Amino acid sequence: MIGKALTRVFGSKNDRVLKQIKPLVNRINELESTVASLDDAQLAARTVEFRERFAKGENLDQLLPEAFATMREAGKRVLGERHYDVQLIGGVILHQGKIAEMKTGEGKTLTSTLPVYLNAIPGKGVHLVTVNDYLAARDAEWMGKVYNFLGMSVGKIIHDMGDDERRQAYAADVTYGTNNEFGFDYLRDNMKFEMSDFCQRGFNFAIVDEVDSILIDEARTPLIISGPAEISTEMYGNVDKIMGSFKADEHYLVDEKAKQVTLTEEGVALGEELLGVENLYEPESIEQLHHLNQALKAHTLFQRDIDYIVKNGEVVIVDEFTGRTMEGRRYSDGLHQALEAKEHVKIEKENQTLASITFQNYFRMYDKLSGMTGTADTEASEFKNIYDLDVVIMPTNMPMVRKDFADVIYKNIAAKERAVIREIKALHEKGQPVLVGTISIDVSEKISRLLKKEKVEHEVLNAKQHDREAEIIADAGQYGKVTIATNMAGRGTDIKLSKESKEAGGLHILGTSRHESRRIDNQLRGRSGRQGDPGSSRFFLSLEDDLLRIFGSGRISGIMDKLGMEEDEPIEHNLISRAIENAQKKVEGHNFDIRKHLLEYDDVMNKQREVIYRQRREVLSGSDLAEVVQDMIADQKELLISSFSNSRLASEDWNWDGFEEQMLELFQVKVDWDDSDKSGMDAESFREKVSAMIDDHYKSQEEYNGVDTQRHLERVILLQMVDTHWKDHLLSMDHLKQGIGLRGYGQKKPLDEYKKEGYNLFIRMIETVKQETVKTLMRVRIMQEDDVERLEAERRERLETERAQAKLNKGPAGEETPVAQPEKREGDKIGRNAPCSCGSGKKFKKCCGKPN
Numbered sequence: 001m002i003g004k005a006l007t008r009v010f011g012s013k014n015d016r017v018l019k020q021i022k023p024l025v026n027r028i029n030e031l032e033s034t035v036a037s038l039d040d041a042q043l044a045a046r047t048v049e050f051r052e053r054f055a056k057g058e059n060l061d062q063l064l065p066e067a068f069a070t071m072r073e074a075g076k077r078v079l080g081e082r083h084y085d086v087q088l089i090g091g092v093i094l095h096q097g098k099i100a101e102m103k104t105g106e107g108k109t110l111t112s113t114l115p116v117y118l119n120a121i122p123g124k125g126v127h128l129v130t131v132n133d134y135l136a137a138r139d140a141e142w143m144g145k146v147y148n149f150l151g152m153s154v155g156k157i158i159h160d161m162g163d164d165e166r167r168q169a170y171a172a173d174v175t176y177g178t179n180n181e182f183g184f185d186y187l188r189d190n191m192k193f194e195m196s197d198f199c200q201r202g203f204n205f206a207i208v209d210e211v212d213s214i215l216i217d218e219a220r221t222p223l224i225i226s227g228p229a230e231i232s233t234e235m236y237g238n239v240d241k242i243m244g245s246f247k248a249d250e251h252y253l254v255d256e257k258a259k260q261v262t263l264t265e266e267g268v269a270l271g272e273e274l275l276g277v278e279n280l281y282e283p284e285s286i287e288q289l290h291h292l293n294q295a296l297k298a299h300t301l302f303q304r305d306i307d308y309i310v311k312n313g314e315v316v317i318v319d320e321f322t323g324r325t326m327e328g329r330r331y332s333d334g335l336h337q338a339l340e341a342k343e344h345v346k347i348e349k350e351n352q353t354l355a356s357i358t359f360q361n362y363f364r365m366y367d368k369l370s371g372m373t374g375t376a377d378t379e380a381s382e383f384k385n386i387y388d389l390d391v392v393i394m395p396t397n398m399p400m401v402r403k404d405f406a407d408v409i410y411k412n413i414a415a416k417e418r419a420v421i422r423e424i425k426a427l428h429e430k431g432q433p434v435l436v437g438t439i440s441i442d443v444s445e446k447i448s449r450l451l452k453k454e455k456v457e458h459e460v461l462n463a464k465q466h467d468r469e470a471e472i473i474a475d476a477g478q479y480g481k482v483t484i485a486t487n488m489a490g491r492g493t494d495i496k497l498s499k500e501s502k503e504a505g506g507l508h509i510l511g512t513s514r515h516e517s518r519r520i521d522n523q524l525r526g527r528s529g530r531q532g533d534p535g536s537s538r539f540f541l542s543l544e545d546d547l548l549r550i551f552g553s554g555r556i557s558g559i560m561d562k563l564g565m566e567e568d569e570p571i572e573h574n575l576i577s578r579a580i581e582n583a584q585k586k587v588e589g590h591n592f593d594i595r596k597h598l599l600e601y602d603d604v605m606n607k608q609r610e611v612i613y614r615q616r617r618e619v620l621s622g623s624d625l626a627e628v629v630q631d632m633i634a635d636q637k638e639l640l641i642s643s644f645s646n647s648r649l650a651s652e653d654w655n656w657d658g659f660e661e662q663m664l665e666l667f668q669v670k671v672d673w674d675d676s677d678k679s680g681m682d683a684e685s686f687r688e689k690v691s692a693m694i695d696d697h698y699k700s701q702e703e704y705n706g707v708d709t710q711r712h713l714e715r716v717i718l719l720q721m722v723d724t725h726w727k728d729h730l731l732s733m734d735h736l737k738q739g740i741g742l743r744g745y746g747q748k749k750p751l752d753e754y755k756k757e758g759y760n761l762f763i764r765m766i767e768t769v770k771q772e773t774v775k776t777l778m779r780v781r782i783m784q785e786d787d788v789e790r791l792e793a794e795r796r797e798r799l800e801t802e803r804a805q806a807k808l809n810k811g812p813a814g815e816e817t818p819v820a821q822p823e824k825r826e827g828d829k830i831g832r833n834a835p836c837s838c839g840s841g842k843k844f845k846k847c848c849g850k851p852n
Contacts, residue, residue: 017392021092024065025085031069040077040149046070047151050121060118064095067118070150075113078146084397087111093392094370095119099211099383101376102394104523105494105530108372112207113143115370120152120173124204127366128176131210132324133158134470139209140176147174157181159327166199179214182206183223183362187355190613191225193719195620203366211371212519215359215387216379218319219595222358222602224332226351233337233347239291240341242274243299254300256550261296290334298338306440308339313346315339318441324469333738353730357609358602360386360595375522382592386599398532402506404525405538407514407577408570415567416542420512421450423538424482428456432504433481435495437511437524438462444484447512451482458482476527477507497533506534513545514580516587547583600751601737604758612726616719625714629777632770633698636666641690645683652679663690666771668778669697697778705782713780721773729765733758 035043047070050063060067068091072083083091087107090100091114102108112128120126130136140156147154155169157177166185169175182200189198208214246252251267254260263271271292272280280289302308308317309325315336317326330336330351340347363369369387376383380391410416420436427434438444441462448460461472461483476483479500497506507528515521521539528535541548619625644659656673663669671693681689702710736757743753 014393017093017390018089018395021089024092025088027065028068028072028088029085031065032072035066035069035073038073043070043073043077044149044151047121051123054121060095060121063121064092064118067121068092068114071114071117071146074146074150075110078149079110079142081107081110083107083110083114086395086397088114090372090394091115093394094207094372097368097370097389099371099373099376099389099391100394101391102372102374103396103400103530104374104526105533106394106397108209108374109139109143112209112372113146115205115207116174117147117150117152119205119368120147122204123173124202125170125172126174126204127182127206128174129179129182129206129208129214130176131213132178135209136176136178136181138470144174157185163197163199170200179208179218179359180223183357183359184225186362186365187223187225187357190616191355191723193620195617195622205368206363206366206370208363208369208371210373211383212373212376212379215363215371216382216519216595217517219359219386220591220598222356222598223362224351224356225354227354228349228351233349235287235291236295236334236337236341236347239275239288239295240338242271243295243342245270245274246296248300252296252300256301256546259301261293261300263293263296291338294334294338295341297335298342302335302339303440303442304343305442305445309441310343310345315343315345352727353734354727356605356730358599358606360599361602361606363387374526375519378517378519378522378588382595386595396532400529401532402525402529402535402537405536407539407541407580409541409543410570411543411567413542413544416512416540416545417447417450418568419570420447420510420540421454423510423540424451425454425456427505427508428480428482430504431480431500432506432508433477433479433497433501434483434508434510435476435524435527436482436484437509438484438486439513439515441486443512444486447484451484456482458484460484462486477501479504494530495527496530502534505536508535509537511537511539513541514539514547514584516547516584516591518581518584518588521584541580547587548580601754604755605733608729608758608762612722615722619715619719619722622715624711625718626711629714629718629773632774633694635770636774637691637694640666641683641687645686663693666775666778667694667697668775669693701778701781705780709782713782714777717776717780718769718773721769721776725765725769725772729761732761736761 038046046066050067050070053063054060068083068088072088076082084107086102087110090102090106090108090111093100094112095115095118100108100111102111116126116128128139130139136156136158140154144154152174153172155172155175157166157169157175159178159181161169169177170185185199189200192198246267248254251264251270253262253264255262268280271289272278275288275292277285277288279285280292304310306318308315310316311325317329317331318324319326330348331339332351334350337347337350364387369389371389376391377393383389383391408419410419424434424436436444436447438447444460444462448458451458459472459475459482461469462485472483473485473495475481476485477495477497479498481501495507501507509525509528511521511524515524525537528537543549640659640662644654644662660671663671705713736754740750740754740757743750
């Protein structure tokens with residue numbers, strides 16, 4: 001009560017933010033006539049002026065009014081569009097590093113040009129992130145004209161571009177691209193072997209278009225670069241063949257809320273029988289259990305034309321929020337292979353993670369981040385908690401006149417579908433355009449079939465018509481047009497109404513069910529009523545819809561039964577709306593927990609990732625690594641010395657054989673001490689002697705290879721060791737994450753255990769990198785010209801000897817052929833695993849004892 005009273009007096013926080021920006025908008029408007037008096041050359045020259053003033057100490061906030069006024073005038077001249085005052089407010093909010101919630105049709109694309117231009121003045125680059133390649137290319141072309149007019153360069157990052165094109169695009173003042181491409185470029189850069197090959201140049205400022213889609217919806221799955229693992233795919237096909245024998249409730253239980261499937265005791269017994277396994281939970285059978293669980297998931301939780309489609313013989317994931325296909329993306333942990341086995345297409349090999357990052361941790365690297373969308377307020381707390389982004393709701397340029405009708409609910413899906421078709425047909429007959437929103441491809445195609453029976457012309461937009469997305473959506477506001485769209489495919493494209501459509505009542509939004517997230521429903525509604533256009537919306541539901549069936553209350557069904565309502569009789573009541581909203585809140589909370597869980601675990605990896613990537617960049621930057629290598633050698637020396645010098649024993653009783661083996665293995669140093677050298681030695685003199693021997697050997701390596709060559713070798717070998725062992729470490733962390741949940745049964749918090757175990761694995765990996773780097777540097781020798789000539793001479797001599805021996809063995813016919821006599825060994829027999837007597841440091845079997 002007190003909060004409401006204070007809001008009435010002082011206004012909400014949102015109102016206060018907008019009020020603070022008003023003086024800036026007034027200042028920009030005052031400058032409009034001054035800027036308009038400049039000719040094109042003078043207007044373009046302002047960019048150079050702003051850059052000079054910034055270099056002399058003025059900050060971007062001081063330059064903002066003049067820069068925004070300049071961009072507004074450039075937009076008028078180049079695009080024929082003048083920024084509204086609400087767009088100026090939106091530009092200020094984006095510049096401040098906040099999220100601007102702007103209704104559909106309010107001109108977010110044009111609004112973004114204001115903060116992009118201002119923040120590109122320092123020359124560090126600005127990234128504008130979009131949801132797909134089409135929008136990235138369209139906006140770079142469309143808005144690029146105005147940036148070019150003002151003397152700024154524009155680049156775009158789209159799929160299938162080469163590194164040279166990407167490098168050029170990132171070097172531009174303004175770079176458009178998708179979230180996936182920006183994220184993958186970061187991972188790819190940190191797998192390269194030369195700094196000059198890097199594409200990205202830093203993380204200055206990013207504006208994320210459709211910020212809710214990118215930072216919320218897509219943030220449930222990380223970006224992963226993977227390579228094929230050497231694991232057979234045969235088991236997937238074998239397990240899929242037995243799926244027909246498993247029955248729901250008897251052999252497995254499905255939890256649709258948690259998207260989990262669990263084997264019952266009968267199911268475990270059946271699996272053991274069909275797979276010929278004695279116990280599925282024995283360590284040697286754990287792989288079969290994993291395949292069985294993934295196959296059950298594929299058959300029970302994932303539906304064709306809803307979660308994925310089969311296209312050109314491949315299983316392609318469908319984004320549940322946008323309805324778009326996600327080419328190149330695969331489910332992890334063998335689930336994608338299980339789906340391929342289910343659909344009888346080619347089963348690709350399982351992949352091993354080479355690099356990964358979550359969208360949360362990628363976008364948090366930017367010095368400043370902001371975003372814009374039509375729907376963000378329902379997720380405001382998550383934006384604040386995860387990204388430290390405030391949401392500001394923007395006023396519309398023209399009053400909103402759309403009529404939002406109450407939801408209607410039917411007893412079953414069949415009754416709801418009949419009502420949907422009746423409504424579409426009635427609106428179509430009076431010429432009012434209709435946009436039908438569905439939550440899956442399957443439903444969109446079913447509605448399409450029903451409309452065909454009624455002979456109602458319509459367009460269908462889903463993952464199967466992905467290429468025509470913008471064209472279909474742009475045309476959806478024409479008189480009498482009926483368009484069926486899966487989820488919110490087509491975002492980023494305006495639906496403009498014809499004059500006849502406005503007279504017929506404007507665009508009508510017809511939702512065939514509620515989505516799990518209120519925000520997605522708001523996006524669908526937001527397609528109608530742009531810039532003061534007329535319009536209307538209504539959602540049709542049934543008690544059999546997944547949302548109400550899984551998450552809703554049984555009270556609604558009870559009320560309908562008590563009232564004795566007929567199938568085709570709908571109910572409209574506030575109780576229904578509250579029940580639906582509560583169900584959606586439950587799902588939103590559940591999805592937030594998934595994203596939070598993912599981020600908590602990736603935060604552990606992120607700290608390790610930062611250390612490794614920073615190390616790689618230091619190595620690649622060309623800095624002298626001699627000191628780093630010397631520290632590694634010192635660490636390895638200390639470990640070796642401390643493990644063998646035992647002050648409690650007389651030196652004669654130390655493990656000298658083990659010490660000599662380790663010296664040869666780790667440092668390639670052969671110890672030639674006799675008994676007199678070993679007796680009476682104390683720990684300090686032992687340390688000095690060993691240290692001197694190792695240092696002398698490394699100096700000899702340096703002299704042999706040459707100082708410059710040795711520095712180059714240090715870089716190459718350290719990089720190779722880091723990459724090899726980091727890849728193995730990622731695999732270990734994947735395995736750790738999969739099994740860590742079981743620690744909960746021991747009353748331990750899995751996340752804490754993951755942090756502890758992950759830290760230990762990381763420290764072990766760092767020690768392994770050091771050890772392997774030192775071992776390799778102590779051994780590797782670049783072949784000199786003299787060595788090449790000597791080896792070539794030896795090879796020729798050996799060939800001539802072999803030819804002469806072959807002639808001797810053949811001999812003329814009738815003559816006795818001399819038989820080669822076995823060579824008699826002089827001295828003791830050398831064991832195959834003993835060090836070779838030639839002094840190479842290799843084992844005898846791999847050196848002089850190696851068979852020719």
